[in-house]
Amino acid sequence: MKDSPFTICVIEDNEWYNKLLVHTILLNPDYIVKTYLDAASFLKDLNEVPNVVTLDVRLPDSNGKDLLTKIKSFHPSIEVIIISEQDDVQTAVDLLQSGAYDYIVKEKDIRGRLHNTLDKIRNKNKLIQKINVLEKELINKYDLGKTLLGSSSALKECIKKIEKTLENNITVVITGETGTGKEVVAKAIHYNSVRQKKNFVPVNVAAIPSELLESELFGHEKGSFTGAVSRRIGKFEEADQGTLFLDEIGEMDIALQAKILRVLQEKEVVRIGSNTPVKVDVRILTATHRNLKEEVKNGKFREDLFYRLMGFPIDLPPLRSRGQDVLILAKHFIDCFCKENKMELKLLSEEAKTKLLGYNYPGNIRELKSVIEYAIVISNEKEIKSEDISFVSDELHPENISGDLTLRQYELKIVETYLKKYNNDVKVVAEKLDMGLATIYRMIKELNKPE
Amino acid sequence: MKKYKIDALKEQCGYDPAFFNEMLDTFIVSTEKGVEGMEEALLKHDNSALAYYAHKIVSPCRHIEADNLVLLLKELENKSASEKMLPEEMNELVKKIRSESEELKEELKKEYL
Structure with a gap:
């Protein structure tokens, strides 16, 4: 990233000191200096927004504090260095509290101090620029x-719903099978919302031991517990004015659910070991693969919290119901x-495309990504072939059975798939497929027969 | 004994004789303007203007260690700001400043310009 010009305005009514300051600052050839003998002439140029202003406290037409206030209210990013004859602590404190970056007394040699301060401001500005770009x-x-x-x-419907959540702070519950992109959707909501410039703080409730989760969410004071x-x-305070994403909310301990409910109602948190509540303004997004309504029925999820969170539900469709999206995602x-x-x-061959479309992706988009990455690595040619595509699960996608198999062969394949799925529990498979036990056993025998 | 020490200024000017001379010229001109401002303020009995001009020229004087002049300027600045000085005392002090600044100016001109 190219450095942008760094402009410093010197406001000093003593011509001699003005010249000395300009000479001192220009020892760094990267700096551009503009000079003024009074406040009025500087104010005419204020809309040029310099990076720094060096300001004498006593000017013929203004005092330092008034001018400092005007500069800061015009553009808070302009840093003001007060350069004063007065070695008066109270004046210095007043001006620093009013937003001055530094207070330098006019001593015999202020070169070191002034350059040090200018370097700090310049480095800070560079960091701010980088942050803005990022x-x-x-x-x-x-x-x-x-x-x-x-x-x-299915996806278009989902996007329509997401768009409804961008201009407001409604609580959103994102549901969907594993790998459907719940966190991606949460980030998309945050980074397209009015809170986009503030923190997005994700917390995976299932990944944090319940005894640590309270401290993780509410924070703690020194010495409030061993360790x-x-x-x-x-995390609530970290997400202040931003978004807190509670992933796998369904896994949260019921005792902690009560505390979360309190935060949502009162909009304040109390750190462990403290009695002082801290106000927080946090948008809550949650995700779960569980059916929270069922969890409420089973007494595993508080009904009051359920209704509090159930502001706007977004159910992400499984990949198997998204048709040609599989190929769009694969290409991506x-x-x-x-x-x-x-x-x-690399490109996908027609056979590879057919194979990708014929699978049901129990792991959804996450699984498709792994399948594609594996295929790219294993493939030796520019085109990814059907044989490069390998699925972890061999489950058939009933809507897309492909290949030249007889009906009997399809039946055998289905039974084989179900046996794998249910750990060779013949009774369950028979029940699921609504077939007799004897039929299943006969088919197993057939499956085990050498070709 | 000299009324000033110039080494620090030479160093700050990067031992560049042209810039050093420019700074001395500016010093003489701006100090003269400041003293004239004080004399005018004295005629108008304007204490805040007296304090302002004394304040304005004291930093350059301190830079070249013109200690006598610095002491007089600080006295004028403090007393005129607090209004604890009789008009005749103030008149006397401004005269002293005029005289000290003239002597300083002559010494500088003689040696450097």
Whole structure:
């Protein structure tokens, strides 16, 4: 990233000191200096928004504090260094509290101090610039059109729902099978919402032991329990003005659910070991693969919390119901993997496409991604062949059975698939397929017969 | 004994004789303007203007270690700001500043310009 020009305005009514400051600052050739003898002439140029202003406390037409206030209210990012004859602590404190970056007394040689301060401001500005670029990239990365790929009606319906959640702070519950992209959707909601510039804080409830989760979410004070060696801010505070994503909310301990409910109602958290509530403004997004309504019925999820969270439900469709989206996603994963690994871009053969479409993806998009990455690596040619596609599960997709098999062979394959799925429990398979036990045994015998 | 020490200024000017001379010229001009401002303020009995001009020129004087002049300027600045000085005392002090600044100016001109 190229450095942008760094402009410093010197406001000093003493011509001699003004010249000395300009000379001192220009010892760094990267700096551009503009100079003024009074406040009025500087204010005419204020809309040029310099990076830094060095300001004398006493000017013929203004005092330092008034001018500082005007500068800061015009553009808070302009840093002001007060350079004063007065070695007065109270004045310095007042001006620093009013937003001055530093207070330098006019001593014989202020060169070191002044350059040190300017360098610090410049480095800070560079960091801010980098953060801004990264923020833009992040927001761009989670643009809805780029995040949620596909053209199926199931996905379009889902995007329509997501769009409804962007202009408000409604609590969203994202449900869907594993691998359907619940966290991706949560990020997309956050980075397309009005809170996009604030923190997105994800917490996987299932991944944190329940005894640690409370401290993780609410934070703790030093010494509040064994091991609390310092104060720690919890995820709710970290997400203040942003979004907190509670993944696998259905796994949360019922006792902790009551505390979450309190935070949602009161909009404040109390760190463990503290009595002082801290106000928080957090948007809550949750996700679960469980049916929370069922969990409520079974007494595993608090009904009051369920209704509190159930602001706007978004159910993500399984990949098997998204038709041709499989191929759109497959192409996207090929592009990403080849780019990341600096490989020549590969294409999918027609047979490979047919094979991909004929599978039911119990692991959904996450599984498709793994299948594609494996196929790219295993494939020796520019085109990914059908034999390069390998599924972990051999489950048949009943709507897309392909290949030249007889009906009997399909029946055998279905039984074989179910036996694998239910750990060779013949009784369960018979029940699931509504077939007699004897029939299943006969088919097993047939399956075991050498070809 | 000299009324100033110039080494720090030479160093700050990067031992560049042209810039050093420019700074001395500016010092003489801006100090003169400041003293004139004080004399005018004295005629108008404007204490805050007196304090302002004394404050304005004291930093350059401190830079070249013109200690006598710095002491007089600080006295004028403090007393005129607190209004604890009789008009005749103030008149006397401004005269002293004029005289000290003239002597300093002559010494500088003689040696460097």
